[in-house]
Amino acid sequence: MKFWLLKSEPDVFGYADLMAAGTEAWNGVRNYQARNFLRQMQVGELCLFYHSSTRPAGVAGVARVVRAAYPDDLQFDGSSPYFDARSKPDSPSWSMVDVAAVAALPHFQTLDALRTKPELSGLRLLQKGNRLSVLPVSAEEFRIIVEAGGLSLDRLLVGPGEVLSS
């Protein structure tokens, strides 16, 4: 079981939008390292949903992977900003996963708050120059963040596929 962090700009698609949608295709990732992480994701794994390019930036909620990596259809859509003319249908360059809302953090975890915790000093999100939109998070880091946010990791881990309310 691995844990992840997904970045999104809330002005474009925030955690509230994921809750409203229920499930969403996580498409448009156009960075090879991030793509490789997407391809490692397995159904049932949990993700922190991080709001970037906003004030304050921080973790807003938890999502679950509900479909493993499959070809991102936008790469073949000439009208999409994510179109990639070099990608071939028989060997797609880019992948997406489907994620579902699990629970909003009762207490939004700001970037500043994350930075003050010594146990999170290894968190990739906090490393200098980090720009990846999909990142791995250790189990312990994940636990610290969701519990600081007011959720129980043990409760999140029971009943995969089930949407919990806080």
Add this chain to the structure above:
DNA sequence: GCCAACGTTGGC
């Protein structure tokens, strides 16, 4: 709006 960090592109 600024700017540091970093990925990608393309000429050579």
Add this chain to the structure above:
DNA sequence: GCCAACGTTGGC
């Protein structure tokens, strides 16, 4: 393969 130019990300 090198590397300068350029575009993007994202915090502030």
